[in-house]
Amino acid sequence: MPNSVVYKPSPIRAALCMLINPGMLVKKGMEQMSWPFSLLISGAAFALFFLQTGLDLMRAGEVGLMKVIFFSLVGFLYGSLIVAFIALVAFFVTKAFGNKHTLEWTIAAFGLSYSSTLVFAFIGLMFSIFFQWNTAVAFGVSGVLWALAPMIATVKEMTGGRVWVSLVVATVCGGILLFGWAILGNSL
Numbered sequence: 087m088p089n090s091v092v093y094k095p096s097p098i099r100a101a102l103c104m105l106i107n108p109g110m111l112v113k114k115g116m117e118q119m120s121w122p123f124s125l126l127i128s129g130a131a132f133a134l135f136f137l138q139t140g141l142d143l144m145r146a147g148e149v150g151l152m153k154v155i156f157f158s159l160v161g162f163l164y165g166s167l168i169v170a171f172i173a174l175v176a177f178f179v180t181k182a183f184g185n186k187h188t189l190e191w192t193i194a195a196f197g198l199s200y201s202s203t204l205v206f207a208f209i210g211l212m213f214s215i216f217f218q219w220n221t222a223v224a225f226g227v228s229g230v231l232w233a234l235a236p237m238i239a240t241v242k243e244m245t246g247g248r249v250w251v252s253l254v255v256a257t258v259c260g261g262i263l264l265f266g267w268a269i270l271g272n273s274l
Contacts, residue, residue: 097123101201108236112195112243121190124197129166131200134207135226136161141211142220160274168266169196172259179258180244183251187244195243196259199236203229230267234260 095103095115103111139161140154149157173196177189185192203226210225237259242252 101127101198101204104198104201104236105205108199108239109243111198112236112240116187116191116195116198119191119194119198121193121197124194125166125170126197127204128169128197128200129162131204131207131229132165133158133162134211135203135222135229136164138207138210138214138222138226141214142222145218145220157274160270164267164270165200168263169193169200172196172262175262176241176244176255176259179255180241180251183245183248185244192240192244195240196237199233199240200229202232202236205229206232230263 095111095118097120100111100115100119103115137154137158140149140157143149144151144154170193173193174189176196177185177187177192187195206225206229210221210229213219213225214221234256238252238256241255241259242249245251245255
């Protein structure tokens with residue numbers, strides 16, 4: 087009888103694994119992940135990123151404290167809702183390429199892809215608070231870009247290892263995120 091080991095990471099360990107080895111997590115450990123927890127990761131990441139933006143603008147005298155808090159709330163909603171929407175798009179597009187994963191799996195994987203963004207945003211926030219640096223661009227944007235590698239690993243798993251399809255779908259998903267961010271930024 088074959089002895090198979092099932093990888094069952096805790097939610098925090100899964101988030102850290104998505105930073106270091108996203109391919110292994112999406113192949114072996116996503117079934118146990120909660121999609122609401124994963125969206126909390128992406129929501130928190132964008133909340134901290136938008137908080138940094140607000141602090142940078144407050145330091146420049148362009149906004150007050152209430153606007154900074156508002157930015158954080160908008161960031162949380164953006165990171166939760168738009169990431170869920172992007173996962174939905176990827177789910178339906180990859181069905182044409184044999185995706186056998188559930189929508190819940192897809193949302194959980196996409197949400198956890200932003201674990202690196204959360205780490206970058208937290209570190210950037212510390213630099214912003216303690217050193218009074220403007221950190222939104224350096225740390226926030228870098229964190230969002232670091233999320234692309236786990237996203238590619240996720241889409242690659244969803245397409246049965248089709249690298250070019252994965253790159254195209256992940257690029258479109260990343261483009262939706264950045265385009266939405268630009269629209270949101272211009273409207274605030």
